[in-house]
Amino acid sequence: MNKSEAPLSVVTDDLSLAVDGTEFDVRSTGDRLFVEVPTVRAAVRLARSLASEVDAAGPTRLLVATDLSVEVRVRGRTVAVLGSTARPGPVARWLDVAPAEPRVAGVLGAGWDGLSAAVDTARRVVR
Structure with a gap:
């Protein structure tokens, strides 16, 4: 199915997702939703909370049937893709x-960026 045949398109101007009190920004390109997660730790909490409460097969079937995909991004790097x-x-x-x-390179890159940010913060505090 090509983009012109997608049965559903999602347009977001101001959409967010809240899980266990943590809010995540969501944006869209029409056939792809991007869930922006601020840190690797928040992404792990999100995955653990969803894994214990939701069977991924149902939402994935819906995403595939509607030709949609969801990308989970941490620090601007894609760490996981669900859907079509x-x-x-x-x-x-x-x-x-x-x-x-799962996108291993994205996870490693986001982890490295987080570690670098923590080191930079520690350096500023020490100075």
């Missing part, structure tokens, strides 16, 4: 997160 463009592979099976597609 997700391609879970060996890492997803090993982590037992399929039908999500």
Whole structure:
């Protein structure tokens, strides 16, 4: 299915998602939703809370049927994809997160950025 055939398009101007008191900004390109998570720690909390409460197969079927995808982004880096463009592979099976597609490079990059930010903050405090 190409973009012109997508049965559903999502337009966001001011949308947010709240999970366990933490709020996440959501933006869209029409067929792709981007959930912006501020830190790796917040992303882990989000994943743990959703994993214990939601069977991912149902929402994933809805996303695929409507030709939508959700990207979870931490510090501007995609760490996971769900929906029509997700391609879970060996890492997803090993982590037992399929039908999500974890993006290892995104996780490592976001973690490195977070560590660098923490070091910079510590340096400013010490000076």
